[in-house]
Amino acid sequence: MKQDELLGHNFLLSTPRFQRSLWEPSVDVYQGQEGWLVKFDLAGVRLEDLELTVRGCQLCVRGVRRDWKILQGQRAWSIEIAYNEFARTIEMPCGGAIEITSSEYRDGMLLVVICETEAPR
Amino acid sequence: MNVETMSLPVLPLKNTVLFPNLMMPLAVGRDISLRAVEEAADREDKNLLLISQKDPDQEDPVFTDLFHIGTRGVIKKLERSEDRLQLVVHGLERVEAIEAEQEHPFIIARFRSLPPLEDSGAEIDALRQSVLEQASRLFELINPQARQAISRLDRELRDPAQQVYLLASLLTLDLEKEQSLLAAPTRLEALRLMHAFLAHERQVAELRQQIASQAQSEMSRQQREYMLRQQMRAIQDELGERDGERSEIFDLRQRLEETRLPEEAHLEAERELTRLERIPVAAPDYQLTRSYVELLIELPWNKLTDDNLDIVHARRVLDDDHYDLNEVKDRIIEQLAVLKLNPEAKAPILCFVGPPGVGKTSLGQSIARSLGRKFERMSLGGLHDEAELRGHRRTYIGAMPGRIIQAVRRAGVRNPLLMLDEIDKLGRDFRGDPASAMLEILDPAQNNEFRDNYLNLPFDLSRVFFITTANTLDTIPRPLLDRMEVLRLSGYSDEEKLFIARQYLVDRQRRDTGLTAEQLEIPDEVILRVIRRYTREAGVRELERTLGRLCRKVATRFARGETDPVRIDPEDLGQLLGPERFFEEDVRQQMAPGVAAGLAYTATGGQVLYIEAVLLPSSSRELTLTGQLGDVMRESARAALSFIRSQPGRLPLIKENLDMGIHIHVPAGATPKDGPSAGVALATAIASLYIGKPMRSDTAMTGEITLSGLVLPVGGIKEKVLAAHRAGLRRLILPRQNEQDLVDLPPAVREEMEFIFAGHVGEALAAALPDLEEQQSVA
Numbered sequence: 001m002k003q004d005e006l007l008g009h010n011f012l013l014s015t016p017r018f019q020r021s022l023w024e025p026s027v028d029v030y031q032g033q034e035g036w037l038v039k040f041d042l043a044g045v046r047l048e049d050l051e052l053t054v055r056g057c058q059l060c061v062r063g064v065r066r067d068w069k070i071l072q073g074q075r076a077w078s079i080e081i082a083y084n085e086f087a088r089t090i091e092m093p094c095g096g097a098i099e100i101t102s103s104e105y106r107d108g109m110l111l112v113v114i115c116e117t118e119a120p121r
Numbered sequence: 122m123n124v125e126t127m128s129l130p131v132l133p134l135k136n137t138v139l140f141p142n143l144m145m146p147l148a149v150g151r152d153i154s155l156r157a158v159e160e161a162a163d164r165e166d167k168n169l170l171l172i173s174q175k176d177p178d179q180e181d182p183v184f185t186d187l188f189h190i191g192t193r194g195v196i197k198k199l200e201r202s203e204d205r206l207q208l209v210v211h212g213l214e215r216v217e218a219i220e221a222e223q224e225h226p227f228i229i230a231r232f233r234s235l236p237p238l239e240d241s242g243a244e245i246d247a248l249r250q251s252v253l254e255q256a257s258r259l260f261e262l263i264n265p266q267a268r269q270a271i272s273r274l275d276r277e278l279r280d281p282a283q284q285v286y287l288l289a290s291l292l293t294l295d296l297e298k299e300q301s302l303l304a305a306p307t308r309l310e311a312l313r314l315m316h317a318f319l320a321h322e323r324q325v326a327e328l329r330q331q332i333a334s335q336a337q338s339e340m341s342r343q344q345r346e347y348m349l350r351q352q353m354r355a356i357q358d359e360l361g362e363r364d365g366e367r368s369e370i371f372d373l374r375q376r377l378e379e380t381r382l383p384e385e386a387h388l389e390a391e392r393e394l395t396r397l398e399r400i401p402v403a404a405p406d407y408q409l410t411r412s413y414v415e416l417l418i419e420l421p422w423n424k425l426t427d428d429n430l431d432i433v434h435a436r437r438v439l440d441d442d443h444y445d446l447n448e449v450k451d452r453i454i455e456q457l458a459v460l461k462l463n464p465e466a467k468a469p470i471l472c473f474v475g476p477p478g479v480g481k482t483s484l485g486q487s488i489a490r491s492l493g494r495k496f497e498r499m500s501l502g503g504l505h506d507e508a509e510l511r512g513h514r515r516t517y518i519g520a521m522p523g524r525i526i527q528a529v530r531r532a533g534v535r536n537p538l539l540m541l542d543e544i545d546k547l548g549r550d551f552r553g554d555p556a557s558a559m560l561e562i563l564d565p566a567q568n569n570e571f572r573d574n575y576l577n578l579p580f581d582l583s584r585v586f587f588i589t590t591a592n593t594l595d596t597i598p599r600p601l602l603d604r605m606e607v608l609r610l611s612g613y614s615d616e617e618k619l620f621i622a623r624q625y626l627v628d629r630q631r632r633d634t635g636l637t638a639e640q641l642e643i644p645d646e647v648i649l650r651v652i653r654r655y656t657r658e659a660g661v662r663e664l665e666r667t668l669g670r671l672c673r674k675v676a677t678r679f680a681r682g683e684t685d686p687v688r689i690d691p692e693d694l695g696q697l698l699g700p701e702r703f704f705e706e707d708v709r710q711q712m713a714p715g716v717a718a719g720l721a722y723t724a725t726g727g728q729v730l731y732i733e734a735v736l737l738p739s740s741s742r743e744l745t746l747t748g749q750l751g752d753v754m755r756e757s758a759r760a761a762l763s764f765i766r767s768q769p770g771r772l773p774l775i776k777e778n779l780d781m782g783i784h785i786h787v788p789a790g791a792t793p794k795d796g797p798s799a800g801v802a803l804a805t806a807i808a809s810l811y812i813g814k815p816m817r818s819d820t821a822m823t824g825e826i827t828l829s830g831l832v833l834p835v836g837g838i839k840e841k842v843l844a845a846h847r848a849g850l851r852r853l854i855l856p857r858q859n860e861q862d863l864v865d866l867p868p869a870v871r872e873e874m875e876f877i878f879a880g881h882v883g884e885a886l887a888a889a890l891p892d893l894e895e896q897q898s899v900a
Binding site: 022064066067068069074075076077078079080082083084 | 158159162163164165166167168195196197198199200201213
């Protein structure tokens, strides 16, 4: 079954079989007058499990989404949400170095405001 | 996460391995697996261990049934359906299981994470290239588009170990191989293993492709044949042939079922018929096999006609058809009597010997008629190939059964009367000796299991009534002659011929020409004149032909419109048949000294033969013999000469003549002659020459002589007497011991003739030379 599926279509990397790292949250990026707004879809992630870093013009978010038991003696019936470690690196289209102006976790979204520290080369 | 040791639920894998960074769909149904997955799904990180079972067939494995090296994975998706779980798991890292914390209801194992593979070097680069190359070739065999994918793999996935893992997941590798890749502690090791596996996989794939293409070509050949056959069928249907051929075989089988064959023949026929059904009609074997089966079915293995054993009826039939020939008729009646007493009696093998035209063949026919048997005849004259009699083996093209089997098949019964004509004229050459084949056919002890080469099954010929005919016995090999009962049919006398003509020939010829007895009357004088003046033969063929000519001449007159009945007078014959061909005056009236009338017995009957001797005025007393004489006759002439010369005191020999050479000629010069029976005639000719007086012109003679002058008996007396009678000679000198043979003669002839029986040459000479008679000086 394994090989048939592979050889039939969606060969190699085009299949979702291979994932380089862990799951990656979705990202929106907006440009404003002051600077940039980057929005990460990170519902269910506790703040203490989040880590934001900046390197050059790259913004990196990583962390862990932990599930928790809500029902007594629950049985998994269907799971689609990705848990465990995640990581996402985005390269800002500004060209120069960046700096985080502010960050806020609101309603399951991580909102990060960025400004450019130097002009693009 | 890199804690020294941790514990996680274990999902045992069957027949597969999960590699790090790869996704794998899984279906989980076993209780031990379900519990483990449910436990993992309850965890906040959804982690679990995926470790392969050593034995895939193990349904309820414990910790020790698992390999040590496995993978930590996370559940990406889960879907419950009925009592099974569909999962997608994602491999995270390689781990080493250390011990089991729990075995029931599912396994929880303590484990240690293994560090990623990080070794590097030139060898790794080289191996990596080689592995990718191998892989691309392999995938090319399986899927031509794979080449690009491989180059993408190389571009986007820099970690060689990860490349190996991905390749492994794409190939159908054994569990042991996959497990060994997962367990490889270094990149180098993983690449080496992969290199070896790829080489093997490539060989397998190549072989598989080879087999597939072979099978395909084999299949296409069969398909082609099938297509052609279908087309042929269609064409045959269109032509209306296929049904014919099918029904032909069906017909044969039906006939086979209806016919009662002997066990052996039936089996053979069945076998051949089955074979026939399998070969296509166009195959050359088809016709061969078909005619063979037909022969098997048509041969009268068990069919017999009932003999008509009514002796009175048989005698009447024989007498109706043939005049005289009592010896032969008696023999047939005897045979009937035997058959009456012993129905199982073997049929006799008769041989009719006699001059042409005496009715040998027609006698055979009337015997068949009198016995109520089927009649078949074949001529052996000039037959020189043994295979003609005994058939050709079926391996030869155009093979046929021998003439004997063919004749029996034509007759349709196992006991026909089979007439083998001209057995004295069998040929013989490098193709074999048919006379020897005849030995088997004519031997009652052997011919009940006669084996024809074509038939190749024993056939019983012992109930066949064989009659052979011959003009002379001299050319029949002894062993063959020994198997037959010889019956002589001698020539007919003028009176007998007259009777035959009156009884059979005239009627037949008149009928053939469409005349009635009222329209044409042929009186006896005319027939006799025809016999004597227009024919000279032992039989009656020429006589019949000549009578036929006579009838046709008369028929012509009627055709011209004449209506008066015709009665032929002897005087009319010259006008109707032309000048007379033979004269009674053929007999020499004036005999010169040195001429003697001998009697010869030839294949065409008896004949008067004038032996001529003349003196040669030469000093040597040599003896010259001419006239195609054989050795026996030459010696006989020498003996005669010596005997006469040894009798100077007893015979009035002229002295001067004794000193001269002598030439003896026996006409006709073109006919070879042999035998001792001219001894008396030779002696008479020589004596007449030496005495200087001719012998009596109304006398003929036969007999063998010895050097001391004894006269010995000879054969063919009846023919010789008839020939002399025919020629008009009424006085015959015969050996004394042949006196008993005269009973064979027709009484009419016997009464007309004067016979002198001689035991010694002296008596013969005294009877032949008129002047000697008076002197009576010879003892």
